[in-house]
Amino acid sequence: EVQLLESGGDLVQPGGSLRLSCAASGFTFSNHAMCWVRQAPGKGLEWVSSITADGRHAYYADSVRGRFTISRDSSWNILYLEMSSLRADDTALYYCAKEYNSGWSFGGQGTLVTVSS
C-alpha cells in the first residue's frame, strides 16, 4: 500500500524558514517523480513544486521560485521542501504526491504551515 507521510509543518514568523518532509513507502520511490501541492485556508489546490525521479530536474510555481527548494533522498525514501523567506500567503496545508500515469496521486493528510508574527 502506498503511504505518504508529511511532516515538518509549524508556526513560523514572516521571513523565516522551514523544512517539510514526506516519508514514502509501499512503492519504488526512485522510479517516480514527486511533487508538493498546497491549500491555503479557504482557497483551492495549488501546485507548488515537482522533481523528477532521478532528482536532476525541479520545477516551481512562480509564487515560490527562488524561495523554495525541492529535493529527494532515495536512500531514505524522503521528499523535502526547503522553504525560506516565508510570507503570510504561504500559510497552507502542504501535501506531497507521487507520480501516477504522468499525473499525481496523493496519500497523506498534509502538514500545516502557518506564517504569522
Add this chain to the structure above:
Amino acid sequence: QSVLTQPPSASGTPGQRVSISCSGSISNIGNNFVYWYHHLPGTAPKLLIYRNSQRPSGVPDRFSGSKSGTSASLAISGLRSDDEADYYCAVWDSSLTNWVFGGGTKLTVL
C-alpha cells in the same frame, strides 16, 4: 485566477447525473492529459480520473471523464450523498512549464 476555469458550484439530487466542466487553452488541456480529483479539505485529494478518461482501480464507474479541444468534463452518475466534496481538474501547462489546478467546484447533493 486560475488558467483552468471551473464552475464554483454544482448540485444534484440523489440518483441524478451531474457534470463539472474545466475550460483551458491549447497550452494545457489542448495538448496534455487532464486529471480529476475529489477533495474533502484536510484530507488527501483522491485521484478519480487520469489521462482524460481513465479510472484508477477502486474508483466506481459512476465517475467518467472526457476531453474535447481545450475543455474537459467530469461526469458523476447515480449521485450519492457522500459524493459531496470539492472537485478539481489538473493539467500540465506547456507554456507555463508548471502544473495548474482549476479553481475547484463544490458539489452539493440536495
